[in-house]
Amino acid sequence: MLGLMQDWPLLVHKIIDHAAxxxxxxxxxTRSVEGxxxxxxxxxxxxxxxKVAHALERHGITLGDRCxxxxxxxxxxxxxxYGIAGIGAIYHTLNPRxxxxxxxxxxxxxxxxxxxxxxxxAKLVEEIxxxxxxxxxxxxxxxxAHLPDIEVPNLVAYExxxxxxxxxxxxxxxxxxxxxxxxxxxxxTGNPKGVLYSHRSNILHAFIAGQADAMGLRAxxxxxxxxxxxxxxxxxxxxxxxxxxxxxxxxxxxxxxxSVCDLLTAERVxxxxxxxxxxxxxxxxxxxxxxxxxxxxxxxxxxxxxPRSMIETFERKYGITVVHAWGMTEMSPLGTLGTMxxxxxxxxxxxxxxxxxxxxxxxxxxxxxxxxxxxxxxPRDGKAFxxxxxxxxxxxxxxxxxxxxxxxxxxxxxxxxxxxxxxxxGYMTITDRAKDVIKSGGEWISTIEIENIAVGHPAVAEAxxxxxxxxKWDERPLLIVVAKPGQAATREEILGYLTGRIAKWxxxxxxxxxxxxxxxxxxxxxxxxxxxxxxxxxxxxVAA
Ligand code: ADP
Numbered sequence: 001m002l003g004l005m006q007d008w009p010l011l012v013h014k015i016i017d018h019a020a021x022x023x024x025x026x027x028x029x030t031r032s033v034e035g036x037x038x039x040x041x042x043x044x045x046x047x048x049x050x051k052v053a054h055a056l057e058r059h060g061i062t063l064g065d066r067c068x069x070x071x072x073x074x075x076x077x078x079x080x081x082y083g084i085a086g087i088g089a090i091y092h093t094l095n096p097r098x099x100x101x102x103x104x105x106x107x108x109x110x111x112x113x114x115x116x117x118x119x120x121x122a123k124l125v126e127e128i129x130x131x132x133x134x135x136x137x138x139x140x141x142x143x144x145a146h147l148p149d150i151e152v153p154n155l156v157a158y159e160x161x162x163x164x165x166x167x168x169x170x171x172x173x174x175x176x177x178x179x180x181x182x183x184x185x186x187x188x189t190g191n192p193k194g195v196l197y198s199h200r201s202n203i204l205h206a207f208i209a210g211q212a213d214a215m216g217l218r219a220x221x222x223x224x225x226x227x228x229x230x231x232x233x234x235x236x237x238x239x240x241x242x243x244x245x246x247x248x249x250x251x252x253x254x255x256x257x258x259s260v261c262d263l264l265t266a267e268r269v270x271x272x273x274x275x276x277x278x279x280x281x282x283x284x285x286x287x288x289x290x291x292x293x294x295x296x297x298x299x300x301x302x303x304x305x306x307p308r309s310m311i312e313t314f315e316r317k318y319g320i321t322v323v324h325a326w327g328m329t330e331m332s333p334l335g336t337l338g339t340m341x342x343x344x345x346x347x348x349x350x351x352x353x354x355x356x357x358x359x360x361x362x363x364x365x366x367x368x369x370x371x372x373x374x375x376x377x378x379p380r381d382g383k384a385f386x387x388x389x390x391x392x393x394x395x396x397x398x399x400x401x402x403x404x405x406x407x408x409x410x411x412x413x414x415x416x417x418x419x420x421x422x423x424x425x426g427y428m429t430i431t432d433r434a435k436d437v438i439k440s441g442g443e444w445i446s447t448i449e450i451e452n453i454a455v456g457h458p459a460v461a462e463a464x465x466x467x468x469x470x471x472k473w474d475e476r477p478l479l480i481v482v483a484k485p486g487q488a489a490t491r492e493e494i495l496g497y498l499t500g501r502i503a504k505w506x507x508x509x510x511x512x513x514x515x516x517x518x519x520x521x522x523x524x525x526x527x528x529x530x531x532x533x534x535x536x537x538x539x540x541x542v543a544a
Contacts, residue, residue, distance in 0.1 A: 009176040010203040013049070013086040015243050017171075020046035023219060023245030029267055030074045031252035031259070033118045034146050037266075040075050042242055045082070051162040052083025054169035059137055061113060063088035063174060066182060068112035068135070070094045070103075070121050073229050073250040076141045076158055078238050080116050081229070085180050085199065086171040092182040093230040096121055097521035098192075104131045106184045106192055110400070116141055116158070120253050122148035129153065176200040182400065183232060185329045186521050194400025195329050197233065205332040205394035206239035208365045213339040215271070215300060215323065219245040222267055222295075226251055226260060226274035227303070231522050232333035235273055235302070235325075246271075257285030261293070268295040275303035275523035276310060280461065283313055284484070296320045300337075302327060304524050305430060305448045308357050309456040315356075326359035326430060330407075330414060332394040335368070336360035336428050343425065357452065361426040367391040369413070370422055382423030385431050385444070389413040419444070436527050438467035438475050445477055445506050447527075450498070454479060457497045459487040462517050464525045465508065468537050478537055479508035480530060482517055509539040 019026070024043030032038045040048075061067060067084045069091055071077040084091040092110050094103055103124075107115070111134045117125050118141050125138065129152045138152045143159040180199045184192035197205075210217040215236075217223070223246050225237040233239075241248045249267045251260060255274075260282055264272065279301060286292070299314055302325035311322045327333035338360035344352055362368055370378045370386040378384040391413050398408060407415045419437055421429045431437070431446035438445040447465035454463035461484040467475035483489060491511040498507060512534065518526040 009173070010200045011085075011171070011174070011176060012180055012199050012202050012239060013082055013171045015203070015206065015239055016042065016046045016049055016082045019242035019245055023242070026219075026245050026247050028075045028078065028248045028250065030076075030250040031254055031263060032074065033072060033120055033252050034142060037263075038075070042245070045075060045079055045242075047167040048079045048162060049082035049086060050169040050171070051165035051167050052079055053086040053171065054165040055162050056083060056089060056114065057087055057169075058165070059114070061087065061089050063172070064179065065089045065114075066092045066110045066112045067114040067116065068092045068094050068107055068110070069230070070096055070115060070117040070125070071141055071229070072118055072120070072253045073225055073234065074118070074141065074252055075250060077116075077229055078248075078250075080141070080158075081181070081238060088172050088174045088178050090179045090182050090196070095184075095186070095228075095230045095521045096124065098186070100124060100128050102192065104128050106194075107132050108134065109184075109192075110182055110194060113137070114139060118142075118253070119146055119148050122150050126150040126152055176203075181233060183230070183329050191403075193404045195396050196400050197332060197394075201332055201394040202233070202239055204365060205233075205334065206236050206243050208363050208394065209236035209240040209334055210244055211363055214334065214337045214363045215240065215273075216298065216339070217241065217244045217246055217271070221246040221271050222249060222269045223247065224249040224251060224260075224264060224267070224269045224272040226255055226272060226278050231303070232327070232329040235300070235327070235333060237273065257281035257283075261285055261289075261291060264293055264296060265291070269293075270295055271298045271300070272296065273300035273302070276301055276306055277304075277462075277519060277523050279306075279310055279314075283310065284461075286318070292318055293320065298323055300325055303522060305359070305452055306357070307452040307455040308353060311356050312353060322356060324356055324358070324360055326428065328416060330396040330416075331366070331390060331392070334363070334394075335366055335390060335416075336362050338427070341425060355427055358423070358427040358429045359420075360428065362428070365392050365394065368422065368428065370420055375409075380422040380424060380426075382421055382427075382429075385419055385421045387434060388416045388418045388420040388428070388430075390416055436466075438465070438477050440467075440470070440473045440475050440477070440505065442474075443505075447477065450477060450479065450502055450506060450508065453498060453501050454481065454494065457489060457494060459483050459489040460494070461485075462525075464517050464527065464530055466527055466530050466534060468509070468535060468539055470509070470539060470542060476509040476539060476541065477506065478534060478539070479511045480517065480534060481511060481513050482515065483513060509541040510537065512537065
């Protein structure tokens with residue numbers, strides 16, 4: 001017997017309608033790409049999103065068509081997302097940090113029909129447009145006065161594009177499983193693969209994200225997503241913030257410590273989210289200037305492991321609670337969040353920190369297990385580690401155009417490519433990405449753990465560990481370090497600092513100092529490049 005409740009389809013434009021009706025005056029503030037800080041609110045965003053929908057429909061865009069965006073976090077970008085999705089078309093976020101050839105590959109693979117782009121990327125768009133045959137319309141996210149002078153066919157300023165469109169345009173109705181957003185993983189191995197979110201998955205994921213023991217979002221919050229909308233759905237915030245009526249502060253193109261700090265302070269932001277490299281820059285800026293962030297309550301750190309020293313500085317020095325989170329594009333992206341369970345909250349702070357360094361526990365809607373190479377499930381004892389597999393309503397069941405099928409098994413589990421432990425309380429710890437693990441004498445060494453401890457040394461800004469071939473042990477760890485500005489340390493000092501903090505046989509065989517560690521388009525340490533550069537490094541532990 002079926003239940004007798006309404007089939008109210010979970011469509012994302014219902015979120016912006018809700019926000020407009022019940023939180024209409026709540027502000028959406030943007031540091032615009034043109035320069036000044038501009039203000040709008042949910043009522044306006046919803047009206048203009050309907051105009052985008054109408055303008056796109058007039059242009060012939062319809063159910064299932066892909067509309068790409070190459071843009072920073074701004075109110076216009078949000079309007080475009082809701083407008084595109086509201087007619088059943090698919091917003092497709094392109095990551096401007098990728099190489100032009102990769103962007104071309106992705107846009108062609110997706111067969112995008114429209115490209116919305118910020119003026120920052122005008123030259124890039126001009127360069128690649130001749131290689132994008134499917135795109136018939138270029139909408140620059142600005143007004144006529146700022147429209148760049150570039151050679152691109154069918155170029156229009158966003159404000160002109162929507163000027164006479166209908167703010168009362170009626171959203172389309174369709175199945176909640178309809179494709180809504182498309183985001184390609186950065187594809188550190190092989191070509192990038194497309195993850196196609198549905199309306200249903202985006203809404204369920206926003207519900208999951210907002211929960212008290214996840215991001216804990218409220219109408220009273222002021223949220224600044226530093227994490228870009230082109231990085232895995234801005235970690236749900238473009239949906240979860242309007243869903244609860246929180247004020248949104250969009251940082252536009254300026255993501256350096258100084259600019260982020262300015263906005264956090266001026267707009268009295270209470271919650272923010274970004275990858276560790278962004279927080280590294282912010283903390284260095286705070287240290288240099290002596291500034292504090294009195295309104296800030298929570299900071300979400302994810303995308304790469306948050307080092308203990310970073311968590312401790314935020315919490316002890318600035319009184320800001322850290323929520324360490326793990327996830328990936330294929331999971332919409334939230335997988336686990338490091339909020340405190342009662343038995344952990346009862347522990348002394350030093351022990352709580354041990355848990356905050358873990359990647360967190362899964363909210364309802366995320367199932368996980370770890371398996372060995374024979375697919376046998378491993379115990380949840382906090383010790384055994386194996387490949388992490390996940391399932392849930394906001395987890396991908398395949399990639400766009402049927403690629404990468406090997407990652408999905410017959411029972412519907414997705415192989416994350418991460419190696420992890422699960423403890424009896426449900427907290428998960430990532431020890432490595434499977435392709436980065438170091439196997440020394442048949443045993444695994446966690447590069448992430450060594451890196452996290454190394455950045456606790458007062459002179460170390462960033463650290464990366466890679467495996468280097470060794471005749472006796474197969475592979476041994478090499479530690480690569482960037483010193484903090486104006487500081488220095490010796491190889492012996494760094495190794496001395498690690499002594500007693502990691503197992504003896506994990507001790508790096510050498511330490512190299514570099515000016516910069518390369519990062520991927522989503523802010524992760526580019527281990528492949530490091531391996532290419534330093535993989536042949538001659539370890540002092542190998543006899544000549
Ligand atoms: P990419 O496109 O670079 O793969 P994702 O954001 O999808 O971007 O990357 C997901 C991966 O990032 C995860 O599989 C994991 O390896 C890593 N990651 C994310 N969050 C954390 C975290 N808190 N700690 C350690 N690794 C993390």
